Structures are given as C-alpha cells and as structure tokens.
Amino acid sequence: MFVGHYAAALAAKAAQPKAPLWTYVLGCQLVDVGWSVLVMTGAERLSFDASLPGSALVLEHMPYTHSLPAAVLWAVAAGLLATWLLKLPRRAGTMVGLVVLSHWGLDFLVHRPDLELWFGGPKVGLGWWNHPVPEQALEMGLLAMGAAAWGWRRGLQGRAGWSAPLFVALLLGVQIAAMLTPSGGGPVSMGASALAVYLLIVAVAWAMDRAERRAR
Template identity: 65%
Template sequence: MFVGHYAAALAARAAEPRVPLWTYVLGCQAIDIAWSGLILAGVERASVDPSLPGSTLVLSHMPYTHSLPAAVLWSVAVGAGLMALLKLPRRAGVFIGLTVFSHWVLDFLVHRPDLPLLWNGPMVGLGLWNHPLPEEVLEMGLLALAGAAWGWRRGQEGQGWKPALAFLAFLLCLQVVPMLSPLGEGRLSLGGSPLVAYLVACVAAWMAEPTVAKPGVGRA
C-alpha cells in the first residue's frame, strides 16, 4: 500500500474541509515518515527480497511505528499536535487522528503478517501484497473514490479542477516510479527514498491547496 494511503487524506479533506490538505497528507503517512526515520537510525529493520510477489519489502522489526498500540499513540499525538499547532477545532483534530490511524488499517489489508498486534506480536496482516493485481485495484479504487469526493468538495467551495488533477497525477507517478526502480538494500535506500517521497507529497498538496476552506464550511 502506497498511494492508497492518500485516499484517506482526500476523503478526510472532503469530510472536514477546515484542515489544510497538506496536513491530511502528512497525517496519512505520518507512521511511515516515522518508520523511515527509524530505519535510517537503525532502530527498526527492513530488507528486500526480490523473489517476493508484489512488494519486495521484508519488514522484520517495527514495533515503534507499525504495532497497533504505536499506531494509536501516533494517531493521538499527531492529531492533537497539529490541532494545537494550527489552532484547529476539535473535530478537525479528530479527523487528522483518524487519517493517521487509517494507515495501520490499510496496511493490515495488504501486509504479510508483519504488523505487531501488541508491541512484539502476534504478527498480523491479510497479505494482499501476495496478489499484486487485486492489491493494485484496491489502491486505485480507493484513490478514485476519495479523489471524486475531494473534487466534489472543491466544487462546493468554488475551487478549480486543474490543481486537483495535477495532484492526482502526481500521486499516480509516485505509484509507478517504485515499479520501474525498485528499492535497493541499505538504510539510505529503504528509509531515505520513501522519506523524500512523503515530504514531496506534502509540498505538492500545499501547492494544490495553499489555503483552507472558508470559515463556516463543515460542522463544528
């Protein structure tokens, strides 16, 4: 699961428009941003097995980012932190937190059993990665549905469609690039390359929507 995570950001933006899009984009990948940092630091561990179908990642140790308790803590911390930093209403903070937690839920669908249900196990994951075509259909379907909801919200706000299409095209490029140039071994490749992609996506989201919705849109 890669760009499918951004579906949660677009859906949240459609449901609670008082939050900047880049904030949701940051939230939906906050767990993987932390994971990238811990991979670079050598705290969590991963490797690559080219013989695996679908994703070639072997995620051997990631209790601080991808265990269920860690996902809950990251969701609360990021939601509350951004709510306080950006002076957002409580409902907006809840939506940010839900966007963060959606990452673990979507990972559960596609990961092989490598997600710790507690800090160190048991390991869970439905393994859709082992079936690349259905996994790709799931990601693209989620992105299409959420993109349509986001487009509808932008229409309600009187915003143009070109920035939205440009951002969606950018996300599709993010999905294609790893297929053409798979991750290599080593911390820098495994942690650094994804981290750059996540941060560039935040910048692209800010460029697509540099301002938030007008006050009064959405519920309190």
C-alpha cells in the same frame, strides 16, 4: 500500500475541509515518515527478497511505528498537535488523528503478517502484497473514491481548476515509478528515498493550500 493511503487524506479533506490539505497528506503517511527515519537509524529493520511476489520488502522489526498500539499513539499525538499548534477546530484535529490511524488499517489489508497487535505480540496482515494485480487495483480504486469525494467537495466550494487533478496525477505518477523501480539497496537509501517522496508530496499539498488561500 502507498498511493492507497492518500485516499484517506482526500476523503478526510472532503468530509472535514477546515483542516489544510497538507495536514491530511502528512497524516496519512506520518507512520511511514517515522518508519523511514527509524529504518535509517537502525531502530527498525527491513530487508529485501526479490523472490517474493509483489513487494520485495521484508519488514522484520517495526514496533515503534507499525504496531497497533504505536499507531494509536501516533494518531492521538497528531490529533492533539493539529488542534493545539495549528489552532484547528476539535473536529478537524480529530479527523487528522483518524487519518493517521487509517494507515495501520490499510496496511493490514496488504502487508504480510508483520504488524504487531501489541508490543511483542502476534503479527498480522492479510497479505494482498502476494497478489500484485488485485493489490494495485485495490490501491487505485481507493484513490479513485477518495479523489471523487474530494472533487465533489471542491465543486460545492466553487474551487474548480487543474490543481486537484494534477495532485492526483502526481500520486499516480509516483505509484507507477515505485512499481517500475527495482527494490534493493540498503535501509538507509530506502528510508531516505521514501522520506524524500513523502515530504515532496506534503510540500505540493502545502503549496496548493497557500495558492488557494491567496485566491480567496
């Protein structure tokens, strides 16, 4: 799952707007940010199988990011850091942590069984990746719902404008590019390209936050 994760970020921003958008955008993919780095270092492993339907990724070993206990630890750490370092209200910091944890739950829907229930434990995943059309419909539907909730909240706050639609269009554009780009290369190139995309989207969200602060 890629763009579907951002649905959690946008829905969280609608539910608890006191945290900056960039914290939610980073939070929803924080696990994959860590995964990208660990894949490049070889601490976590992947390969590619072009014969697979949908995603060609074979996620062989990723206990430090995508096991359930690891996801909980990432979520708790993110929530605490958001509260302490950014001086966010406790509820906003908690929401950031929940967005981080949502990554594992959404991955459970689409991944083949490669998510450990505990370190070294059985691996689970419902495998929607094996059904590309329904899986893409799921991601787009989730994003649409998250964007609708975010847009509604922005309307209540009097923040109409083109920035929000353009941000959603960016997410859709990156999703389409990912669908059209053949999978392959090595772990380093895969990790580096994924990390660059995640950080680019965070940077755009940060720029939106900054522009809206100036406008106020």
